[in-house]
Amino acid sequence: MTSSVLAALQKRFNYDSRSAVILLAPVLIVLAAVTIYPIFYSFYTSLFDINLTRPHRRPFVGFGNYLQLFDDARFWVAVSRTTVYTVVTVTATAVLALGVALFLNEAFRGRRFLAAMLLVPWATPSIVNGLMWKWIYDPTYGSLNGLLTQLGLIDSYQIWLGDPSKTIYLIAQAAVWKQMPLAAILLLVTMKSIPEDLYRAAKVDGANVFQRFFHITLPALKPGFMLVFVYETMISIRHFDLFAIMTQGGPGDASFTISWQIYIETFRSLKFGTGSALAFILALATFLLSYLFIRMLGQRGADR
Amino acid sequence: MRSSPFSRLSRRGLLKGTAATGALGAIGSLPFGMAFGQSGQPLNFAAWAAAVDQVRAHLTAFEGETGVTVNYEQSPPANFRQTLVTKFVGGAPLDVLWVNDAWLPEFAEAGWIVPIDEYPNLMAYNAEVDQYCTESMTYNGRQYGLVYYADFMAFLYNADILEQAGIAAPPTTWDEVVEQSLIIKEKGLAEYPLLLSLEADAWLIEFVSTLVFAFGGRFVDAEGNAVVQDPEGGAVAAMKWVQAAIHDHKIVSPGAVSTQEIACLKAFGAGQHAFGVIPRYRIRPLNNPAESQVPGKVRMALMPKGGTGEHNTCGWVRFYGMTPEAKADPAKAENVVKFIEWFGGRSNGEYTFQKMLMLDIGVPFCTTPLDSDPDIIAFYNEYLGGTETVSRQGALAIKKDTVTPWFGEWNEINNQAWQKGFLRQVSAEDAMAETGREWDRLKRSY
Numbered sequence: 001m002t003s004s005v006l007a008a009l010q011k012r013f014n015y016d017s018r019s020a021v022i023l024l025a026p027v028l029i030v031l032a033a034v035t036i037y038p039i040f041y042s043f044y045t046s047l048f049d050i051n052l053t054r055p056h057r058r059p060f061v062g063f064g065n066y067l068q069l070f071d072d073a074r075f076w077v078a079v080s081r082t083t084v085y086t087v088v089t090v091t092a093t094a095v096l097a098l099g100v101a102l103f104l105n106e107a108f109r110g111r112r113f114l115a116a117m118l119l120v121p122w123a124t125p126s127i128v129n130g131l132m133w134k135w136i137y138d139p140t141y142g143s144l145n146g147l148l149t150q151l152g153l154i155d156s157y158q159i160w161l162g163d164p165s166k167t168i169y170l171i172a173q174a175a176v177w178k179q180m181p182l183a184a185i186l187l188l189v190t191m192k193s194i195p196e197d198l199y200r201a202a203k204v205d206g207a208n209v210f211q212r213f214f215h216i217t218l219p220a221l222k223p224g225f226m227l228v229f230v231y232e233t234m235i236s237i238r239h240f241d242l243f244a245i246m247t248q249g250g251p252g253d254a255s256f257t258i259s260w261q262i263y264i265e266t267f268r269s270l271k272f273g274t275g276s277a278l279a280f281i282l283a284l285a286t287f288l289l290s291y292l293f294i295r296m297l298g299q300r301g302a303d304r
Numbered sequence: 305m306r307s308s309p310f311s312r313l314s315r316r317g318l319l320k321g322t323a324a325t326g327a328l329g330a331i332g333s334l335p336f337g338m339a340f341g342q343s344g345q346p347l348n349f350a351a352w353a354a355a356v357d358q359v360r361a362h363l364t365a366f367e368g369e370t371g372v373t374v375n376y377e378q379s380p381p382a383n384f385r386q387t388l389v390t391k392f393v394g395g396a397p398l399d400v401l402w403v404n405d406a407w408l409p410e411f412a413e414a415g416w417i418v419p420i421d422e423y424p425n426l427m428a429y430n431a432e433v434d435q436y437c438t439e440s441m442t443y444n445g446r447q448y449g450l451v452y453y454a455d456f457m458a459f460l461y462n463a464d465i466l467e468q469a470g471i472a473a474p475p476t477t478w479d480e481v482v483e484q485s486l487i488i489k490e491k492g493l494a495e496y497p498l499l500l501s502l503e504a505d506a507w508l509i510e511f512v513s514t515l516v517f518a519f520g521g522r523f524v525d526a527e528g529n530a531v532v533q534d535p536e537g538g539a540v541a542a543m544k545w546v547q548a549a550i551h552d553h554k555i556v557s558p559g560a561v562s563t564q565e566i567a568c569l570k571a572f573g574a575g576q577h578a579f580g581v582i583p584r585y586r587i588r589p590l591n592n593p594a595e596s597q598v599p600g601k602v603r604m605a606l607m608p609k610g611g612t613g614e615h616n617t618c619g620w621v622r623f624y625g626m627t628p629e630a631k632a633d634p635a636k637a638e639n640v641v642k643f644i645e646w647f648g649g650r651s652n653g654e655y656t657f658q659k660m661l662m663l664d665i666g667v668p669f670c671t672t673p674l675d676s677d678p679d680i681i682a683f684y685n686e687y688l689g690g691t692e693t694v695s696r697q698g699a700l701a702i703k704k705d706t707v708t709p710w711f712g713e714w715n716e717i718n719n720q721a722w723q724k725g726f727l728r729q730v731s732a733e734d735a736m737a738e739t740g741r742e743w744d745r746l747k748r749s750y
Binding site: 051052053054055056074138139140156159161162163164247248249250251252253256264267268269270271 | 386389390392393410411413414415495503504505557558559560561562563567571576709712713716717719720723724726727729
């Protein structure tokens with residue numbers, strides 16, 4: 001039986017195809033079990049009204065959970081907060097990373113040490129990062145208030161995370177502090193691959209430093225920026241840990257993002273149907289944004 | 305065109321593999337499932353990580369006395385409800401557990417815990433506990449447990465600061481709280497004299513219920529319909545008072561909305577505030593020289609009253625519950641009843657565990673005979689300056705009126721609405737209207 005199956009396979013596929021299948025099969029099985037199956041099961045779950053505290057009922061509602069979410073004002077608040085947070089975080093990370101990469105691209109004493117030190121925030125666990133910034137921003141004993149008071153910049157201690165007009169930006173700042181180093185290294189690596197001849201030729205043609213930056217460095221950095229934008233967008237749009245540690249989605253709804261709403265719906269309200277629908281919407285948004293970045297930056301890079 | 309080699313393999317191979325794995329899993333789990341159904345097995349006790357040393361000590365005594373072994377599993381308090389629900393849904397072995405009174409209706413409706421009122425030896429303890437405690441463990445006329453501990457929100461004050469401010473007696477109304485706070489603030493004794501912990505964590509419902517009750521209000525009426533949005537009601541009055549305290553009088557820090565209860569405790573213990581609304585059991589660490597910078601200075605007054613209120617506060621209970629799986633097995637049920645009585649009632653004729661919790665870590669009880677226990681009286685004298693106030697406040701405690709099967713779901717919106725109100729992002733009326741609307745919507749859907 002086994003030999004006949006093997007013979008049939010040998011007849012149908014050549015050696016290379018068989019080898020590829022055999023070598024890739026373990027990974028495909030693992031991927032299917034831990035990624036593909038959960039994705040489909042999550043979508044399936046999103047079509048039911050599942051509340052774990054009401055285990056005796058599980059009505060099929062089709063796209064009812066999605067329609068209910070689109071009709072919920074809190075969902076649109078979450079979309080708005082997530083958008084602001086993602087735009088601020090990705091933009092600030094990219095701009096700062098570019099500056100740091102340009103700086104580290106110059107030859108100076110201690111550059112390697114500085115580049116290594118730069119990665120410390122990135123290597124810091126997210127929980128530690130969140131707690132650290134929460135303490136720094138604390139209105140009663142936070143070091144930020146202490147520092148600003150000693151510098152004479154403020155007369156009395158300020159409210160930071162508790163002020164809803166500042167909350168989302170302060171959390172974004174904590175995220176940028178952690179994420180920027182990796183982005184800087186990615187851009188630096190891309191920068192190193194730009195041929196030196198281009199700069200020499202530009203100099204010969206009389207291009208100044210700004211012209212060389214805008215006409216050589218920036219266009220050549222497109223692949224690096226594509227990586228940074230895709231990676232940072234995927235991270236930021238799904239960010240959860242900082243919100244959980246620093247504000248719990250508050251005060252009020254000041255940091256009520258989609259990922260926080262997913263947590264609330266799924267793990268506090270125990271409504272797995274709505275939670276799955278939200279997770280699916282977020283996954284779809286992440287995929288679309290990443291695809292757009294790849295199309296925009298990748299295409300232009302290829303055309304160049 | 306040749307079809308991809310992956311398509312055939314993935315369909316057949318995956319299906320076969322999945323079936324084989326499922327069969328192995330089912331076979332593998334069989335002996336465990338049978339074992340847990342047998343009598344004479346260890347009891348599985350789930351609790352949040354609190355009073356661990358005391359529980360362990362009393363557990364050892366229980367095992368020695370009865371010969372019953374107990375698997376004591378602790379989980380982080382913040383995630384305990386989720387942990388329990390996943391255990392229930394997943395069919396994990398569980399016999400006896402700590403239950404928060406807020407979860408009682410949803411757990412009872414889901415059939416995850418069962419009434420214990422069929423056991424006369426347990427019900428006999430009702431004669432020796434405060435009434436609100438028994439009420440907090442009762443749902444649809446059935447009682448679901450015996451008390452682990454019970455407490456209420458207390459109005460604490462720093463006697464030292466009041467003395468320095470020349471204030472003879474603590475405030476009795478919320479208007480007096482403002483007056484005295486302004487004096488204290490003016491004299492530079494505290495920037496924000498009143499401490500409130502208003503972060504949207506697990507405690508917020510107890511804080512806001514206390515304020516609502518103290519202003520003579522309720523969240524719902526006797527029929528369970530929302531009245532929290534009544535513009536003339538206690539909830540709106542309480543919200544307006546807090547808004548004024550934060551934004552107009554500036555006697556409460558605006559940072560209160562991002563301050564957890566534990567951070568408040570530290571701030572009060574550091575002597576930064578004159579008044580605080582804090583769970584009563586915190587009185588011990590606040591007056592303990594090893595944990596506080598103001599030992600012996602923290603005292604308790606009756607909750608100030610406002611509007612039509614009468615010094616009411618919010619009381620709560622945590623209790624021992626039994627699962628239907630335990631009840632279904634007579635031998636196991638007998639052991640669970642023994643366990644519940646040992647911890648929630650008397651052990652060897654004494655309220656040993658309740659007394660131990662109080663004297664060791666200040667966690668209060670519902671048990672009335674202990675009120676006259678010399679050791680307990682000495683404890684109150686040391687940490688509260690007497691027993692009178694605590695007894696009077698206990699009698700004025702009211703259980704949360706929002707405890708329903710939809711409590712958890714509603715409370716997420718409720719917390720957000722209160723916070724937006726505190727920040728004056730919305731008016732008091734609009735904030736309470738939002739929470740009332742959500743209540744009515746959920747009531748209809750359940």
